[in-house]
Amino acid sequence: KAGVTQTPRYLIKTRGQQVTLSCSPISGHRSVSWYQQTPGQGLQFLFEYFSETQRNKGNFPGRFSGRQFSNSRSEMNVSTLELGDSALYLCASSFLQQEDTQYFGPGTRLTVL
Amino acid sequence: AQTVTQSQPEMSVQEAETVTLSCTYDTSENNYYLFWYKQPPSRQMILVIRQEAYKQQNATENRFSVNFQKAAKSFSLKISDSQLGDTAMYFCAFMIPNDYKLSFGAGTTVTVRA
Secondary structure (H helix, E strand, C coil), X not given: CCCCEEECCEEEECCCCCEEEEEEXXXXXXXXXXXXXXXXXXXXXXXXXXXXXXXXXXXXXXXEEEEECCCCCEEEEECCCCHHHCEEEEEEEECCCCCCCCEECCCEEEEEC | CCEEECCCCEEEEECCCCEEECCEEXXXXXXXXXXXXXXXXXXXXXXXXXXXXXXXXXXXXXXXXXXXXXXXXXXXXEECCCCHHHCEEEEEEEECCCCCCCEECCCEEEXXXX
């Protein structure tokens, strides 16, 4: 079974631009979560989706948004990019609704210049 | 809010020896789940082991085992017979049911020396 895939793997943007990252979960998984990883803040939860509904959201500004499609694929969008948005963005998927283990993708490395 | 603390930023171990990573957490919940994830230089986050709080028996997965002390809110990871491929950053993580999110510690970098 294929793992979680994320595209693109690397991205370079400039301040003020917007970016969309994509995540395809493991086949059969319906929950998708997003995390931001930076050297200073570590791993922080962004949001989680299940059946196209956002069930939880982390403490990030409204510039960070996401959505999930009917096939469970998910996208996250960051508008008006800031230098501090440079990070590794990790997507994770899980099978069941609640406490099932989250399996991570390889991440998207976003650099904001 | 749940917090996870990993007090050891870095650890070094000789190949074939044993290393133990510490993790403590703070929660008022009684039912929760604990995880150890490994992130090698490739940055791919890999699940190492999982523990349900309602289970008294410590989880094991091949050379990896945990010491779960619920009353002390402690969840340490032991890596036995360390291998060069174990070199990675290890994260302790916590989840409560119906919260749908992992809370991570700051991580411990483990270096296995040949």
